[in-house]
Amino acid sequence: MNNCTYDSIINMILYHVSASPDRVAVKCGAQRLTYRQLNEQSDRVAAYLEQKGAVSHGIIAVAMERTVQLVSVCLGIMKHGSAYLPIDIEYPEERIQSLLNNAKIEHIFCDAPVSIPQQFSEGIINPQDIINSCYQRKSSNLPNKETPAYCIYTSGSTGEPKGVLISHDGLLNHTQWFIDEFGVTEADVLLQRTSIAFDASVWELWTGLAAGACTVILPTAYAKHPLGILLTLQQEHISIAQFVPTLLRELVRLRQFEHMPCRLVFCGGESLTWELVDQFFSKTRSQLVNLYGPTETTIDVTFWRVEQGGGRDLPPPIGKPIRGMQVYLLDEHGAPVKQEQEGEIAIAGPGVAIGYVNTPSENALRFSTLNVDGKPVRIYKTGDIGIVSASGELSFLGRRDSQHKVNGHRVELLAIEQVVQQTPGVHCAAVYLDILASGEKQICACYVVEANVETHLLEQRIKQAVSAQLPAYMHPSQLYSLANLPLLPNGKVNHNALREMNANPSVITPSVAGDASTLDRLQAIWKEILSHQAISADSHFFECGATSLSVMMLLGRIANLFNVDLTPKDIFDHPILAQQAELLNGSARQCGENSLLLDAHAWRKRESEDTPGLAQREILEKPPETPAYLENVVMAFYIRGECSVARVREAFGAVLEQQPALRCSFDSTHTASGVVYNTPLMSFRCLFT
Incomplete structure (x- = not known):
């Protein structure tokens, strides 16, 4: 990388446009954009916004499919001097309307079937029309360090979503640190997997481009399928990738993970565990890096190159501040704590956000100043609790707002979650607080069972662990066994969904004995279809040799034996035997007469001979997320x-x-x-x- 001084990452990208215009900048499936094409397309977007009279320093919404044009549009918005607001196209209409209203959006780039509220319809822009046009910029001005670069709304996992505005100065600081610290060069290939509605996507999108490398956008069809992700890593020779711990845990379980080509794997968004660290290094020699940073700062604030050695009295560290950033631990009065004492994590430096969008009361609450050596320093108070070890590494201990009063006692939910998570036989766990109709609070724990572990025995083991390690007032009132923990689009555990599932008995079921019958019968079906005797509760349907035809056979067997009408998507979303058994036990789609057979009879009566049969129609109507490697049966x-x-x-x-x-x-x-x-x-x- 050259040694020029830059005002924004746009200048860094333009350097590579000039130096290597024909190098591939962005890929997504069969789509390709060179640095020259990316520059030309983004210029047209910026020119269009100029002609439409869009105000610079404003916010432009982006609700687009995961394509290479997504990058062109976001870069064009930043060139115009505005901040891009990414919207996940899978969001419900109510959330989209809330974001657009709060940010006071006037222009929306949209190429997806998204439910945009009627009041915003006049501001919808088809990005393909702009990219294929001949718009020319009248001004060659680029944003400075104080100009807003992007606006991202918090996930809402700890409260009401708030729009966070980040400056080019913060983005530039993080990008240059990342490239220098990890030696990113033109030879690297970076994976862009995270939903663009979350701040982890920001470095995935722009770091590679600023370094002259290639950025590969993971196609939507693969984004939620661990096997599809690993396939992409291998096919595209990905050298740098990022996963939240929940997803990384699923990837590590697959034997294909041993052939992962990444030299660097980053982890963030959730707490890393020592168990996952050990699992990771048992499969690969890649470097694992633990990242920490709230949305209210520019992506990451601290980092730690993970090591297996050393003491494990504390959770895996989140490390030390990145270049240019400072971290302080404050007591309840806002004063710095003494060495090796717990305190609230406060952050200072260029990466601190400009502030929340249109919510001045929240700005006053979270953004304040701290007197450092007689000078006022602007800080963001995270609400996270941390402690600095004797070696100088910062560890994350939990959140202030995860401490609740239950029956007069102060309860730390993360402490309960840690005990459940560490119980042998538990794959992953989450703890939340439920409020009954009477107003009484109760602690609920959900967990996913590891392979070859009996659910009812594991429940007793969890109760024993909780009784041995926690006071009685911190014992969960309810224990639930799940096939999977519900996740937000960024991969974090969706605690709101857990509460909704608790209110819907057809979705979540208490841990009880009796699942064995379903599991055994389903296991027999697998053995028949796959001609595979080594089938366990942890077996993966497609890893055992299943094809799209096997899916159809499985659906037919399930319909006849269990009287339950599943779809191919159910099988793709629940490929593990134990997951399918859990799905069948909790299915609300049971009916008196087999609906699949009724559909077949109706089909034959309604249609002529020259139409596809029911099984053929099922194959033809595979969901769009079906992995490409299941398209054919090969002999x-x-x-x-x-x-x-x-x-x-x-x-x-x-x-x-x-x-x-x-x-x-x-x-x-x-x-x-x-x-x-x-x-x-x-x-x-x-x-x-």
């Missing part, structure tokens, strides 16, 4: 000795002539699907070894 035949290619061709031709289903294709429209029968296949290839 290979190896013939030893002499073989007549002509006679093999003749035999296959005879079979094809007698079986129309083997030579049909489907002509589909938006209203119907018809069958077209082809002539028998007259040529094919035989490969001999």
Whole structure:
């Protein structure tokens, strides 16, 4: 990297536009953008905003699919001097309306089927129309360090979502530190996986481009599938990637993780555990880095290069401040604590946010000043509790607002969660506070069972661990076993969803004995379909050799044996045997007569012969998130000795002539699907070894 002085990351990107214009900057599936194309497209976006009279230093919303054009639009908005506000297109309409209203949005770049409220319809911009246009900028001015770069709303996991405005100075400081600290070069390939609605996506988007590297946007179809993520890491030769601990734990469980090509793996957004650290290093020699930073600062404030050695009295450290940032631990009166004492984490430096959008009362509460060596320093008070060890490393201990009064006692939910999480047989856990109709508070703990562990025995083990380590007033009133913990789009545990699931018995069920019958019957089905005897509760359907045809067979067996109508998406979302058993036990879609068979009968009566059958229709209507490697059923035949290619061709031709289903294709429209029968296949290839 050159040694120039920059005012923003835009200048850093433009350096590579000039130095290596034809190098690939962004990839997403088959899509490619070179640095020259990225610059040209972003210039058109900036020019369009100029002509529309969009005010600089304002906020422009972006609700787009995960494509290379997403990067062009966000870069163009920053070139214009505005901040981009990314909106996850999977958000419900109510949340989208709340964000747009709070940020007072006038312009929205949108190319996705998103429910934009009617009042904002006039401000919707089709990004493809702008990118394909010939708009020319009238001004070549670029933003300075004080100009806002992006606005991201907090997840709302600890309260009402608030819009956080970050400056180019903060983004530049983080980007330059990251490139220097971890030696990012043009040879690196960075993965962009995090939803753009969360601040972890910011460094994934811009660090690689500022270093002249290639950024690979993970296609939506793979974003929530661990196998799809690992496949992308290998196919794209990803060298730098980031995962929240919950997702990393799922990736480490897969045997393919051992072949992960990353030299650097970053972890953040949740507390890292020593157990996960050990699991990680048992599978790979990649460098693991633990990051910490609230949304109210520019992405990360501290970092720690993870090491297995040393004491483990405290959780894995979050390390020391990144270059240019300062961290202070304050007591309840706002004064610095003494050495090796707990305190609230307060942050200072260029990475501290400009503030919350249109919420002055919140700004006054969270952003304040601290007297440091006789000078006032602007700080953000995180509400997080930390402690600095004797070695100088900062550890995260929890949040102030996770301390609740229950029956007159002060209760630390994270302390309970840690005990449950560390119980042998627990894969992951979450603890939350539920308020009953009477107003009484009760502690609830949810956990995911590891493979080959009996649920009812594990519940007793958890109760014993809690009784041994915690006072009676901190014991959970309810224990729930889940197939998976519900997650927010950024990968964090969704505590609001846990509360909703608790109110819906069909979604979450208490830990009780009796799941074995479902598991055993489902295990027998797997063995029959997959011809695979080594099936356990932790087995992965597709890792055991399943194809899209296997999915259809499984759905049919489940419908007949359990009288439950599942969909292919259910199987893709719950590929583990134990997960499927849990899904069947909690399914609310049971009915008196098998709905799948009723659909088949209705289909035959309603449609003619020349339409796809029910099984064919299921295959044709696979959900868009179906991994690409499940698109086909592949068979290979190896013939030893002499073989007549002509006679093999003749035999296959005879079979094809007698079986129309083997030579049909489907002509589909938006209203119907018809069958077209082809002539028998007259040529094919035989490969001999």
